[in-house]
Amino acid sequence: MAERVCKSPGTSGHGDGARSGETSRGCFLLRALLAAVVAVVIAFGGGFLWFSVSVMTTRPPALYETDAIVVLTGGSRRIDEALLLLAEGAGERLLISGVNPATTPESIRVLTGGDSQLFECCVDVGYEALDTHGNAVETRKWIEEHDYRRVLVVTSAYHLPRSLFELRHIDPDTIFVGYPVQMGEGDGPWYGNLRYVKVLASEYLKFIGAHVRAVTGLRVLSPAGQEK
16 A cells, blocks of 8 residues: 555656655655554564463473462462462462452352361451552562562463562562463363453453553553453
8 A cells, every 4th residue: 555655657847856755755654654563563463472372381380489379369260279279388378369358258268168277377368459560569568577588479370470570570579489370271272262362362461561550650451441
């Protein structure tokens, strides 16, 4: 299209020459704009592919060697996995971050089938966080209270890259080890599953938004108006 717009008949007069020069500059700008758009699309598409493959192939670490565990609410099976890790000794305490204020620790225990003694001695429930950035803030406060150095972070695999980025950005002195909770088994590859693609695309945009906020300080919201 740019070639058709920029093609012009030969010129013979001084006025036509001036117009031809203006057209040439316009064509240069148009081509530069199109090249920039193509470069952005390629970079965005390549980044999304890298992000998606990374998420779908990530696996739990072989060794934890962590002092404590934090689980970020918002996805299925996250709390169940975290409680199992706590029972196995992956950490001495567990923080469940981002719990709805109307939800009590006892209701969480009953829902997950957790051990009452384990909940009483070693589980903390955080109600302050409203999004992933809030999870990081809440987790940092909890870490400072207990003086932990290495923390295992349990969340959905697609949510893990952004969670680790937020945590490491707000608390660079703590070592965070990611523990991904898989999205579940599906039929065929992830790129053939529309639900997976939608989840990954939405999370990729939020992942970019977290980096933009870290650099600029601006709050970047998802289309739904929230980051979590």
